[in-house]
Amino acid sequence: MSNMNASPALVRTGLGDQIRQVLIEGITSGRWAPGERIVERRIAAELGVSQAPVREALRHLEALRLIETLPNRGARVRDFTDEDLAEVFPVRAGLEETAADLAVHRMAGQVEGLEVHIARLAAATDRDEEMRHSIAFHREIVEASGNRLLRSVWQSLGIEVWTALSLKRRGTELCGKAAEHAHITEAFRRGDPGVGRMVHDHVMSYAP
Amino acid sequence: MSNMNASPALVRTGLGDQIRQVLIEGITSGRWAPGERIVERRIAAELGVSQAPVREALRHLEALRLIETLPNRGARVRDFTDEDLAEVFPVRAGLEETAADLAVHRMAGQVEGLEVHIARLAAATDRDEEMRHSIAFHREIVEASGNRLLRSVWQSLGIEVWTALSLKRRGTELCGKAAEHAHITEAFRRGDPGVGRMVHDHVMSYAP
DNA sequence: CGATTATCTATGATCGATCATAGATCAGTG
DNA sequence: CACTGATCTATGATCGATCATAGATAATCG
Known part of the structure; x- marks a missing residue:
């Protein structure tokens, strides 16, 4: 060079x-x-x-x-349209619902991994850090599914990047969701089979 | 060159x-x-x-x-393990459930696109052709979702290739599912909101 | 003067060659 | 003979140059 x-x-x-x-x-x-x-x-x-x-x-x-x-x-x-930004949520929701349903068995009530991210999210000081910890919470669920393909596909969505673009486009509030994260974690702890649907709806709640 | x-x-x-x-x-x-x-x-x-x-x-x-x-x-x-081959089904199921839920609204009872593939599948003469038409049926659902990201992600799974590998590995029977395809098509025709779950379970039924 | 075709230009696609790294091989030392 | 390090080999990573194509531009013709 x-x-x-x-x-x-x-x-x-x-x-x-x-x-x-x-x-x-x-x-x-x-x-x-x-x-x-x-x-x-x-x-x-x-x-x-x-x-x-x-x-x-x-x-x-x-x-x-x-x-x-x-x-x-x-x-x-690419000239990202609002539609582009919106399309990611149903896909994430579907993948993460699947992940949650798989993960709830493997976790067997051990939710420390999730709680870590909740704590970090609560301690976050700026918007960017908040975003990353929130995403990390979701990634933890995907990882816990134990399905490597699922992880790979989820990763390939580039959630961080698209979330950042969403935040830039319109000031999408993604805070206030801390409570839902806690509820989801509780559902994982007690092995609630409805946790998949819960995660699905949670993800969709981010959609515009 | x-x-x-x-x-x-x-x-x-x-x-x-x-x-x-x-x-x-x-x-x-x-x-x-x-x-x-x-x-x-x-x-x-x-x-x-x-x-x-x-x-x-x-x-x-x-x-x-x-x-x-x-x-x-x-x-x-790659040295494909049985696990590798199995991992694709939950992912497909999640994606196609999402696709079906989105598609059922857009189709508004117009299921010609699906019926075409059912007919071709019935007319298939060899195993390979059968496989391709069966996959085309599922692709039609994904296309009908109208979500380009979803289509792109589904495509990237390379279903054809992995299905072919599955068939080669163990002689997975994927016929006999024609009836389910018909049931799913009917659910689309009447706008049944349960079609997503139906598709999900159908995909999972292919899993080993 | 407008339509058609040849030329030019920008740039992606491809090429052949070089650089850099991981292992394997070999030499030297105790 | 086992261990450490230099050297060699295979090959991926990168480079600079060439080829090929799309679109723009200019030249030609009716």
Whole structure:
């Protein structure tokens, strides 16, 4: 790499990963406007790397639906509609309901993992931290399902990113849900078979 | 490409796509054994292309969980466990339940799309064709949900491939389910709100 | 002057070569 | 002979350059 300048170092841990982070940050922060073209060579030049790892990063962004690409025509930042933002909730709800139903058996009343996140959520000081702990609570349920495919699919939704976009778009309040988290945890503790539906409805309550 | 020989032509429509097809075919057919290493350069040489499109194809296979890769250590064909094969059903069930609940409203009793697939399934002559029409029935439900994210996630499960692997592993009978498909279609026709659960249970009935 | 076609330009897709890393192999030392 | 470290080998990761395509632009013709 003929890089004796350029952006903050880019430490060695897989250029593709780092470039992806830069691009995600750029898109969520709004530095790259929706609809704006993303030219592989330009990004490569700006970051002082070559085209290949940029392409790799772009494929990840495409999987996250942050960009859209046309064959031989390149990529552009998606123009997220309210519908795009809304579509994620039924999918999450379905996946997390499944996860909860699977998890409730495996947890056998052991809900420490969930309680940790509730505590951290309560201690959160800013909106961003609040969001991350809330998401971590849900991720804990998915992890507890023991279904690796389910985890992988849920992860691939990129909840953090889309939630951040939702918050940016309209100031969706996601607090005030702490009580529901506690109720859900109690349902897990007593092995309530209705916990799946409970989680489902909880997730849908975030939807606009 | 210094290719004046090599495998059947490889027509021009995106090398990555074609290579992916070749690899999927090779893995599902068992020509590539589970655990076997997949060396980018070797594939490239065999197909008379370069490393880049092979890498692209491999990333797709990774997303389909057909291969696993270690950083700097390359890819190998996954050694599918029975658990791997089983994990897909709860995920499908959750997604398709969501899809059905969304679709039942949009369809408003118009179930022609579903009936087409039932008819084709009945007319199927071999096991493979049967499988594809059965899957098409389920895809129709997902499409009818109108939720593009849901469709995208469902597609990314690569149902065809995994079903084929299931059939190969143990001779899972997936026929005899025609009756259930008809029942589900009827539920859609009358707008039965219980259709989601019905689809869920139907999908789970395929599980081992 | 408007429609059609050849050319140009930007850029994605692909290529062949180089760099970097993980293991394997081998040499040296006690 | 076992252990430590240098070297070698295979191969993924990355690079710089070339090829191919889409759209824009200019040239040609009626």
